[in-house]
Amino acid sequence: MHSSAHYRQLLARLPQIAVAADQFEVLYSAQDFKRRILALIASATRRIYLVALYLQDDEAGREILSALYAAKQRNPALDIKLFVDFHRAQRGLIGKGKQGGNHLMYQAMAAEHEHQIEIYGVPVKGRELLGVLHLKGFIFDDVVLYSGASLNDIYLHQQDRYRFDRYHQITSPELARSMVNYVDDLFVKSDAVQRLDHSDIPSAKQLKGPIRRFKQNLRQSQYRFSTMPVNTQEVAVTPMVGLGKRNNQLNLMIRNLVRATEREIFICTPYFNPPKELSKDIEDLLQRGCKVTIVVGDKTANDFFIPPEEKFSTIGGLPYLYETNLRKFAERNQRHIDDGRLNLMLWCCERNSYHLKGIFVDDEWALLTGNNLNPRAWALDLENGLLVHDRRHLLRPQFNAERENILTNTKRISHFDQVEQLQDYPEQVRKLLGRIHRVKAHLLLKRII
Template structure:
């Protein structure tokens, strides 16, 4: 039997036992929204929502009003909302100048007698160099986990949706671990302030606190009950890891535990890897492990959004904005990768799947390895996620394949709107792009600024 050190490292991760019937995989953004609203209405003790943003639109208002109603009905309900500090205080990218969601939070606070605190979390002194990208909603002892933020498109409130992954786990130990992390490592920091109250401090005036906060986050970990910590296993015995379990992971900055776990997952593969990412821009460490897996004979499926399903895509007829070049930048990276691996594409050892469903967008992230590991995360598997943003994930180990049917159903729903790319030439090249995009990307390539863009966008 071949022994994989990476699989041994994975087996030593602390973990929480799960019951198979406590895990549900929701099929759609609309179902995610209805489930979230239902859980908020049923809450008895606590609601902790962690998201990149809570947007001032119809879906955002629906969620916020549900929270105020829950608090009014049960004044002792512990509600905490966490959003990114910078994102909450600016308008949408490409839109006219706006005051940001923080002004809306304050207006809603004045209109309601009940208190629903909304905290801004500054992971870095500037948004470009790091944001709050933690995911997970804890309602009593239930965890709703998704890469989605809270607005119309992520929650499919109107015509368009942004497809993501949606997991519901009923497990007190996992819920407690996630709440404890928020309370101990985020809310206790002097860099974190409420945005639903006036007199918000300036970012400039908090630079020292923010740097100290980021440094502390690098050492922060989810705490699990002592009895759930894994014991070292021997190379000859995998039975000690038997049983469905989940491990919450968190990381920020280079070489953090979450990054290492993602690479270990890929390195542990013996048969099959499936990867979802909305922005094709793997870090070097991930590319290296993919190449090694291909050499081992592992079959790899990569599911990525078509450039028109990218949330930054703007149809050429609607005019050009700088941000609209990003989907083309990612597609050019994908084309280079496909060309390099054409032999594996031809043999079908490597398969590339482009997701597209009308004018809807694609936001799925995650990794499936062999039949026993699946990773749910907000991590985009790109250099920014590996170096700048505060990210987390739930790693599920399923050695007895108790979730096999649910996993198959989730993947089937993802593949439903994909087409296979069997040759790199099926992807457009620079010469095919709109003139403004072609001009910009050519300029970036000449000055090598495209490498910088890949690292921060």
């Protein structure tokens, strides 16, 4: 097994973009994130590129889309492109019955305006279950606003509930250019990628050949930029993209980052379902004596949690399945919990949900990503991330404040018995999980959800 120094050298050899430390800003809440999106839309003069899993047909989604159209009407030369997942945009919400897709709103709003914005559906795979557009990043001129959040009421705290994520603003012409060029070269030029603001959208079946070729191109492509020297007032940023399990450069970078830990690692993930390799890497750190903090959402803070007073559906079993993973991990590593090396922190805040992703290593490295650090992200979805190397600790105050903000609504698991198990669950959940385990369906579910 290689030493941490070996993996630090691998990370240090990655191409990098120099970013002035005073051009890097952490935002701390969903409301701040929404306000910043609207402000950047209003101030953009050349281009606005938004890449997200979805922009929802709800109050917040319509507010964002209306702001984009208003900006386009004021300045018809403004290049505005929105990229969302092809499949997700054309269906309703899971568990909400028969609904129209978000594409209907896109088409209706396009018909109301003289100057159009371009809304693209990106089919990473032929079926949503097999892979989606999970790429992140909003570009406004030379500003990159990066978050794992999509665009809807709960992500933007439009009403009384919010979904907690991470939010970062980086002003860098080079980074913005690299991210814009990637989607222009791969998405806009692909026959598989379709305009969703137009009514004649081909089906995924009709696009079978183009989607296959598109998937191959995605697997072979990476952000393009020239590596830059980093001065004493700058940090290094490396954007990385990945799709599929084989030769996935993003997965490799994440594993190298974990294995580069010398003293302490801080990991955020919404669902405790790490790929086997990553789980082994984390347990190796514990054996080496490193301090490991993992902040994960309580099952009640999961996107799919259904309160007991509401009608239960199958999808509501997922948070309990993830919780069984967490309990097993805690039980296996109880001695590290006892000696303070392992801190498993459960996030819970009223009826709000938790969607944070990312890694901090040794006060020197930070990963911004939408990657859920689970088998689906590892093998099926198109993911990206920004690796920040802060060798001189210029961002330490901001990152310390961000971690404190993340930990605000958490409690530490001091013993695995604090985590509920099958016998503690409601009867409907017990029956569902029993059926799932009898046919070993949990092994498949862990890979695809």
